[in-house]
Amino acid sequence: MAASRWLELEREAREVRRRMADWDFIRRQPLRVRLALEYYIETGDLYVASRIAGVTVEEMNELRVRANIPNVA
Amino acid sequence: MFAVADTCFLIDWARWRRRDALFGVFRTVFVPESVLGEVRSEATLSWVVESMAQGRLSLFTETPDLIEEARSLVERTRLVPGLRGVDLPEAVCLVAGRRWRYVVLTENRGVLMAADILEEYRGVRVWRALEVIAAALRSGVIASSRPAEVFAEYEEDTKHFFPRRDLEAVLHELGGEA
Numbered sequence: 281m282a283a284s285r286w287l288e289l290e291r292e293a294r295e296v297r298r299r300m301a302d303w304d305f306i307r308r309q310p311l312r313v314r315l316a317l318e319y320y321i322e323t324g325d326l327y328v329a330s331r332i333a334g335v336t337v338e339e340m341n342e343l344r345v346r347a348n349i350p351n352v353a
Numbered sequence: 354m355f356a357v358a359d360t361c362f363l364i365d366w367a368r369w370r371r372r373d374a375l376f377g378v379f380r381t382v383f384v385p386e387s388v389l390g391e392v393r394s395e396a397t398l399s400w401v402v403e404s405m406a407q408g409r410l411s412l413f414t415e416t417p418d419l420i421e422e423a424r425s426l427v428e429r430t431r432l433v434p435g436l437r438g439v440d441l442p443e444a445v446c447l448v449a450g451r452r453w454r455y456v457v458l459t460e461n462r463g464v465l466m467a468a469d470i471l472e473e474y475r476g477v478r479v480w481r482a483l484e485v486i487a488a489a490l491r492s493g494v495i496a497s498s499r500p501a502e503v504f505a506e507y508e509e510d511t512k513h514f515f516p517r518r519d520l521e522a523v524l525h526e527l528g529g530e531a
Contacts, residue, residue, distance in 0.1 A: 283435035286466050289516065290437065293462070296514055324462060326361045327440045330391070337360040337391035350514035351365060353460035353481050 290324075293352035297321045302348040309343075316340065317347050324352060356480075357383040357413060358458040359446045360391045365460060365511045366482060367397040371503070376409040377494030378485055383413035383455065387442045415445055422448045426474075430467050437463035450477040458485065460513075482507060483515050487523045500527045 298321055306317045316333035320326060320340075330340035344351065356379045358366075363384065366372055375382060384401065389412065392398050404410040415423075423444035430439040439447065443461045447468065450457035457464065457479045468479045480488075486504060489495040497503050501524055507513055 281469050283466075283470065286437070286462075286469070287435055290462065292516070300514075325440070327442060327461075336393050338364045338393050338397060341361075341364050342394070345512045348512070350508075350512055351361070351460055352514045352516065353462060353483075 293324055294322060296352050297324065297349050300348055300350050302346075305347050313343060317343060317349065320344060321349060326351075354379050354456065355381055355383065355453070356456040356458050357385065357446045357449045358388065359385075359443050359461065359464070360388045361443075361460045362458040362482065363388060363401075364392065364397060365513055366458075366485075367392075367400050368511045369482075369507050370510055371489075371495060371506070372400065374489045374494050375485065376404070378488045378492065379456070381409065381411050382458070383411050383449070385413045385415055385442065385445055385449075387415065387445065413449065419445065419448055419452070426467070426471075429471060430463060433470060436470055437466050439463040439467050447474060447477060447479070450479070456480050482511075482513065483519055483523060487527060490527055500524055 301321055306314055309317065313333045316329040319332055320329040326337055326340055330337045333340055366375060392401055401410060423441055426444040426448060427439055427441055430436050443459055443464045446457050446459060447464055449455055451474055457477060459479060460481055465479050468474045468477045486507060490497060490500050490503060495503055504515060504520060
């Protein structure tokens with residue numbers, strides 16, 4: 281698959297995450313968690329997001345679910 | 354058939370009501386030590402430990418040379434324009450997949466891109482939940498006359514979202530409704 285097609289898929293996934301996210305929930309979170317959720321929405325990278333929030337990947341995944349952000353893959 | 358699972362795959366998969374279907378598709382699924390350390394909830398941990406005791410999941414200990422190759426892969430994914438960076442835990446799985454021909458289970462798009470774009474990793478089979486469920490349906494591990502409902506269950510249980518084009522292609526191939 282061409283790199284441009286991968287980039288297009290990335291853009292589509294980001295739009296789905298942005299559209300479905302519960303932004304009120306995200307804005308109510310402590311700084312690190314809020315930034316981690318926003319990072320996840322932009323990149324879809326759960327591992328790095330967990331490190332930003334200072335939690336395990338599974339705990340980050342729970343935050344993702346509570347924030348209604350789909351894992352697009 | 355053996356597989357190695359990264360964290361993002363395993364913790365999502367563990368939330369699914371049909372999670373044991375994984376063991377009908379693969380003889381053993383290896384779980385790197387770094388992945389095990391990311392699991393905290395009682396529900397997921399219990400399933401992982403029980404599956405390990407039954408020999409269906411197996412601990413995979415990363416060796417220094419494997420980690421070295423994985424670090425090199427991490428750097429390479431950051432040097433190729435347009436390629437999304439891969440982090441070390443996912444890189445470990447991709448390297449293990451290349452070395453031992455394991456199917457790599459991940460939801461990380463960077464891994465999918467790396468296996469598509471980097472020549473030495475091109476032959477590695479990288480599967481998402483989408484491909485695992487499709488394999489389970491195809492082989493009869495999951496018996497259902499309505500495959501679309503099985504994928505919908507997964508989305509419901511895990512808050513996953515299958516890209517519609519990919520899902521439609523799989524459903525078409527399975528002979529189900531798109």
